[in-house]
Amino acid sequence: MSRFSILSFGVVKVEGPSMEPALRSGDWLLVRWFPQADIAKTSQKHNGYRSRIGNIVVIEREVQPGIFYIKRVKKRQDSTVHSEGGKAPQINQYWVEGDNPDGTDSRTWGWLSQGEIRAKVLFRYRKAR
Numbered sequence: 001m002s003r004f005s006i007l008s009f010g011v012v013k014v015e016g017p018s019m020e021p022a023l024r025s026g027d028w029l030l031v032r033w034f035p036q037a038d039i040a041k042t043s044q045k046h047n048g049y050r051s052r053i054g055n056i057v058v059i060e061r062e063v064q065p066g067i068f069y070i071k072r073v074k075k076r077q078d079s080t081v082h083s084e085g086g087k088a089p090q091i092n093q094y095w096v097e098g099d100n101p102d103g104t105d106s107r108t109w110g111w112l113s114q115g116e117i118r119a120k121v122l123f124r125y126r127k128a129r
Helices: none
Strands: 002-006 009-013 027-035 055-062 068-077 093-097 117-125
Touching: 027 055, 055 093, 068 117
Parallel strands: none
Antiparallel strands: 002 009, 009 027, 027 117, 055 068, 055 117, 068 093
């Protein structure tokens, strides 16, 4: 993914097949970047915005700083869940998946914190085919 931004809006280039067929490698996306958030403060909203189910977002995992992924929000956990034995999602956690089932996403990583969602996709410009 290539990145260019002005203020809180920017343009990213899709690289790879993880969001096919919705997004293809070479497509350009207009995104709204969220302010640099302290990942430890995951209970805070990004300027009043919370990712919604179905939104396409840009992810930067805290364990892979500088590497960005484009994924779709599939689930959101708004309250603490208690689970015996298994790892349960905490408040403000997100489950994201690529549209292509062969991609790497929450099926591999598990739940993501709200601070790992760095931008929301607003518009797609398809590359010439």
